[in-house]
Amino acid sequence: ETGVTQSPTHLIKTRGQQVTLRCSSQSGHNTVSWYQQALGQGPQFIFQYYREEENGRGNFPPRFSGLQFPNYSSELNVNALELDDSALYLCASSSRDRWETQYFGPGTRLLVL
Amino acid sequence: AQSVTQLDSQVPVFEEAPVELRCNYSSSVSVYLFWYVQYPNQGLQLLLKYLSGSTLVESINGFEAEFNKSQTSFHLRKPSVHISDTAEYFCAVSDVSNDYKLSFGAGTTVTVRA
Numbered sequence: 001e002t003g004v005t006q007s008p009t010h011l012i013k014t015r016g017q018q019v020t021l022r023c024s025s026q027s028g029h030n031t032v033s034w035y036q037q038a039l040g041q042g043p044q045f046i047f048q049y050y051r052e053e054e055n056g057r058g059n060f061p062p063r064f065s066g067l068q069f070p071n072y073s074s075e076l077n078v079n080a081l082e083l084d085d086s087a088l089y090l091c092a093s094s095s096r097d098r099w100e101t102q103y104f105g106p107g108t109r110l111l112v113l
Numbered sequence: 114a115q116s117v118t119q120l121d122s123q124v125p126v127f128e129e130a131p132v133e134l135r136c137n138y139s140s141s142v143s144v145y146l147f148w149y150v151q152y153p154n155q156g157l158q159l160l161l162k163y164l165s166g167s168t169l170v171e172s173i174n175g176f177e178a179e180f181n182k183s184q185t186s187f188h189l190r191k192p193s194v195h196i197s198d199t200a201e202y203f204c205a206v207s208d209v210s211n212d213y214k215l216s217f218g219a220g221t222t223v224t225v226r227a
Contacts, residue, residue, distance in 0.1 A: 004156070031213070033213065033215075035215075035217075040219070040220075041219055041220070042117070042119075042203050042205075042217030042218050042219050042220050043157070043203070043215075043217045044217070045214045045215060045216070048213045048214070050213075055213060056213050056214055058214065090156055090157065092157075099213060100145060100147075100162055100164060100207075101159060101162075102159070102215070103159075104149075104156035104157040104158070105156050106154075106155055106156045107156050
C-alpha cells in the first residue's frame with residue numbers, strides 16, 4: 001500500500017507567476033483535501049475534492065483552484081502568486097466512509113520571491 | 114465556525130518526564146477532535162481522535178487525550194516521554210455537520226532533552 005505522495009518537494013516562484021502542485025492519493029482513497037501551512041502556524045483548509053468535484057472550500061480566493069482526476073490524484077493551482085502564498089502545501093487523502101482518518105503527504109514547500 | 118487554541122507554543126521537557134499539551138476549542142455544535150504530530154520535514158500523522166463514546170482516547174505509542182465537553186478541552190498527555198517524541202503537535206477540530214474540514218491550532222513544539 002503506497003502512501004500519499006506530493007510533487008515537487010520544493011519550488012521557488014516569483015510574484016505574479018502561476019504554480020501547479022500535485023498529489024497522489026493513498027491507494028483506495030477517493031477524497032483529497034488541500035491545506036496551506038504558513039511558517040509557525042497550523043494548516044488552513046483550502047478545499048476538498050470528492051469524485052472529481054469540489055466538496056467544500058475554506059477562506060481562500062478564487063485564484064486557488066484544484067482538480068481531481070479519475071484515478072483520484074489531484075492538483076492545486078495558484079494563479080497570480082503573492083508573497084504571502086509562501087508556505088508548505090499539504091495534501092491529505094481519505095476514503096469517504098472513513099473521512100476522519102486523513103493521511104497526509106510530506107508537502108510541497110513553496111517560496112514566492 | 115470552530116476555532117482551536119493551543120495554549121503553549123513551546124514545551125521543553127526532560128526525557129522520561131511527563132508532558133501535557135493543552136488544547137481548547139470553541140464551537141456551537143458537536144465536534145470531532147484530533148491530535149496530529151509533525152516530525153521535522155514530514156507531513157502530519159494522526160496521533161489519536163475522539164469521535165464519540167469514551168472521553169479518554171489512547172494512541173499506540175503511549176499518548177492519551179481526554180475530551181471534556183464542559184471545559185471545551187482536549188488536552189494531550191504522556192506519562193513518560195522519549196527523545197523521539199520531539200516534534201510539533203497540532204490539535205484539530207471538525208464539526209459533526211461539516212466533517213470534511215479540519216480546523217487546526219497553531220501547534221505546540223515539544224523538545225525532549227536527555
